Amino acid sequence: MSPTPPPYTEFKLALLGFGNVGQALVELLLEKELTLKEELGITFRVVGIGSGSHGAAVDPRGFSLPELLQDYRNGVSLNEFSKLPISGSQEFIHSCGANLLFETTPVNYQTGQPALDFLRQALEAGMHVITANKGPVVHGYRELTKAAKRRGLSFLFESSVMDGAPVFSIARCGMPGAKVTSLSGLLNSTTNLILTRMEKGETQEEAIAYAQSIGIAETDPSGDIDGWDAAVKVAALVTVLMDIPYTPDQVNRTGIRALTPDLIQEAKENGQRWKLVCTAHREDSAPQGIFASVQPQKISPESHFFNVSGTSAILEIESDVLGKLSLIEENPSPRTTAYGLLADFLNAVDHPQP
Numbered sequence: 001m002s003p004t005p006p007p008y009t010e011f012k013l014a015l016l017g018f019g020n021v022g023q024a025l026v027e028l029l030l031e032k033e034l035t036l037k038e039e040l041g042i043t044f045r046v047v048g049i050g051s052g053s054h055g056a057a058v059d060p061r062g063f064s065l066p067e068l069l070q071d072y073r074n075g076v077s078l079n080e081f082s083k084l085p086i087s088g089s090q091e092f093i094h095s096c097g098a099n100l101l102f103e104t105t106p107v108n109y110q111t112g113q114p115a116l117d118f119l120r121q122a123l124e125a126g127m128h129v130i131t132a133n134k135g136p137v138v139h140g141y142r143e144l145t146k147a148a149k150r151r152g153l154s155f156l157f158e159s160s161v162m163d164g165a166p167v168f169s170i171a172r173c174g175m176p177g178a179k180v181t182s183l184s185g186l187l188n189s190t191t192n193l194i195l196t197r198m199e200k201g202e203t204q205e206e207a208i209a210y211a212q213s214i215g216i217a218e219t220d221p222s223g224d225i226d227g228w229d230a231a232v233k234v235a236a237l238v239t240v241l242m243d244i245p246y247t248p249d250q251v252n253r254t255g256i257r258a259l260t261p262d263l264i265q266e267a268k269e270n271g272q273r274w275k276l277v278c279t280a281h282r283e284d285s286a287p288q289g290i291f292a293s294v295q296p297q298k299i300s301p302e303s304h305f306f307n308v309s310g311t312s313a314i315l316e317i318e319s320d321v322l323g324k325l326s327l328i329e330e331n332p333s334p335r336t337t338a339y340g341l342l343a344d345f346l347n348a349v350d351h352p353q354p
Contacts, residue, residue, distance in 0.1 A: 009041055011349060012062075014048035014096040014127075016089060016118060017104030018078070020215065021132055021159075022049070024334035025102060025341050026065050032342065042349065048096030052105060055079035056086040058096045089114070093121050100348065102341050103131040109223070109232045109248050112139030119155070123147045130344040132159035132337055137236045138247055154348035159340030161187065161233045162313050163332040166343070170327065171241045171317065178319040180241045182281035185315035186308050187233045189332060190217045190224040191256050191276045196309045198264045199273065204256075216311060227255035227276065227294040234278045234292050241317065242280070244288055252293040259296055272298040275305050304328075 015022050029044065036042040045062030055078035057063070068081055079086075086092050093101065101122040105115050112135030119129045119136050123144065131137070136144060137157045148155040161167050171180065186192055190211050197207040208225070211217035223229045231251040238246040256276055267274055277299070280292035299305050304326055308314045311331050318324045329336070
């Protein structure tokens with residue numbers, strides 16, 4: 001006798017931000033649609049998609065996602081798919097009628113805006129909010145968590161650090177009662193790739209140009225090169241895993257801009273490698289009891305960081321009860337980040353954040 005299928009629950013989804021990650025999320029939702037229905041009883045309609053530079057669309061009936069994705073990639077504005085006139089992101093959130101919002105807009109290291117306001121508005125409208133954006137995590141973690149809890153909703157953000165690797169889930173669900181005492185890792189894929197290519201003889205400018213050509217470095221790569229992206233990730237980890245509000249400007253930060261081919265090759269000849277190392281540890285004499293840094297360091301083969309190359313990343317978490325745990329993510333992609341968003345979706349609708 002075949003098992004009774006689960007009762008179906010439909011969710012109305014909206015995406016704010018429709019770059020590589022947003023498009024990968026749509027592809028993953030389509031790929032997993034039958035699995036979600038048959039195994040979890042979850043069905044969905046995507047009723048809204050908004051982009052900062054390519055329009056916005058709302059359709060309460062739900063979009064034909066394969067058709068929309070194909071046309072969008074051929075240059076068709078999202079406005080062409082909308083059943084309602086939409087003039088901006090706030091109106092999009094107000095009008096879309098979703099009960100869950102995925103937010104993947106660009107990060108603001110200093111304030112988390114405007115994404116922070118978008119997530120506030122979505123919670124007020126009764127939506128679960130899921131973000132890949134580090135800014136709101138750093139600048140609004142406690143506020144958004146409390147606002148979600150008051151409404152019986154979830155605020156989740158697994159994709160904000162290390163793409164879709166379960167960094168926050170491990171600590172939230174797998175380490176109850178543990179006190180995280182220190183963190184260390186290689187958290188910026190772009191700088192790790194640049195340094196790997198410089199070891200092969202490229203200049204920093206050539207390595208940056210390659211990273212830009214494959215879409216992992218921005219036209220202005222200063223956020224990576226000067227260590228801001230790594231610093232905001234450290235701040236997010238401290239804020240959530242150590243439960244101490246922390247901002248990127250509190251991180252002792254030096255990027256890789258000053259690393260020359262000669263320095264790279266000298267380290268290589270001595271059996272070492274330069275890496276942009278992120279650290280944070282509890283220190284009573286430090287402001288807020290935390291000392292955090294992002295600094296280029298020469299790494300020896302004895303370190304777990306030595307063989308983490310290209311766009312791969314690693315995080316080591318040390319606690320008072322489990323010692324040191326290491327999580328390595330090899331060569332992430334937009335699909336990896338999209339999986340973190342999907343996992344948060346399933347966690348949100350299965351058991352809203354306590």
